[in-house]
Amino acid sequence: MHKFIAWNEIPIRITQLGRAYCNPTWHWVHQGEPHMLLNLWLVVEGRGIMRTGGREYALRSGDCFFHRQWEPNEGINDPKHLLVIPYVQFYCLDRKGRPLPPPKSNVSLPPVHRKILHLDFFDTLLQRSIDAQHAGDAVASTHWLRTAILEMIRQDELPARTDMQREQLAMVEQLANDIQRNPAEFGNVESLAARAGYSKDHFIRLFRKYKNVTPGEYIIQSRIQAAVQMLRFTTLSVTQIAERLGYGDIYAFSKQFRQRTGQSPMSYRKTTL
Numbered sequence: 001m002h003k004f005i006a007w008n009e010i011p012i013r014i015t016q017l018g019r020a021y022c023n024p025t026w027h028w029v030h031q032g033e034p035h036m037l038l039n040l041w042l043v044v045e046g047r048g049i050m051r052t053g054g055r056e057y058a059l060r061s062g063d064c065f066f067h068r069q070w071e072p073n074e075g076i077n078d079p080k081h082l083l084v085i086p087y088v089q090f091y092c093l094d095r096k097g098r099p100l101p102p103p104k105s106n107v108s109l110p111p112v113h114r115k116i117l118h119l120d121f122f123d124t125l126l127q128r129s130i131d132a133q134h135a136g137d138a139v140a141s142t143h144w145l146r147t148a149i150l151e152m153i154r155q156d157e158l159p160a161r162t163d164m165q166r167e168q169l170a171m172v173e174q175l176a177n178d179i180q181r182n183p184a185e186f187g188n189v190e191s192l193a194a195r196a197g198y199s200k201d202h203f204i205r206l207f208r209k210y211k212n213v214t215p216g217e218y219i220i221q222s223r224i225q226a227a228v229q230m231l232r233f234t235t236l237s238v239t240q241i242a243e244r245l246g247y248g249d250i251y252a253f254s255k256q257f258r259q260r261t262g263q264s265p266m267s268y269r270k271t272t273l
Contacts, residue, residue, distance in 0.1 A: 007153070008150065010092055011094070012092060012142050013097075014089070020085040022077045024077065024079035028075035029073070030067075030072065030074075032071055033070055034101065037069035037089065038068065038069060039087055039088070039089040041087045042086050042116065042126060043059050043060065044085065045084040047059055047083070048078050052067060052072075053071065053112040062170045064115070064122070064152060086126040088129050110149075114166070117155055117173045118177070119177070125144055129144035129148065168210070175207075176211060176218060180225075183223040183226055186246075204216075220256055224261065227253070242254075
């Protein structure tokens, strides 16, 4: 919890929210206003430039901003890599429901910018706020916004890292999420390293540093976790499960499954019936 503003208690009024799919000529300029208007803003896809708080940021997937709308802000789209931005703009209110004036110091607010580590999860929180507001449920919309703010603050309060370390961690977390969602897609470490833009050896070191396991082992673990769910909740045969998880050889699948669960796939299925 942020020590200056109790974000689970302060009254909030959402004014605008949505999921912006920026066109090639998108150019956002906000000159500022006299109230405490904030904008929680996430880059899901695309590239561009953001100028805010006296700094310029090269926008990439995972960039998250807590814009102070009483300060000048300017965003520019890269026409070759169009931005997708879920955002929620809101006033902070006093106990009588009136917009507060801007704080005299930014020390009472989270930093303007951070790299979100769990992009899909954070995107889901913002989208739930957006969906609830569009459904006419302002209470639920505010709840999900507060949850997103608290998650952002929780990440900000993790042990301090350099900008490079944060970027590397965000990259590893995103790849780990992609592997978990579709473990069959990732058959070798070389393709992961190429996707991350590192040599194979350097990528393995980075992945192990942040996940305490090699990327190859992480792929296997994700496949076995997916296999467990398929064995329990589907009628797919062991051969079909192996194929869906990217195994060309059912014996290799069975061997890895036994090594990590102590049972063969068929034995595991029988024990869960």
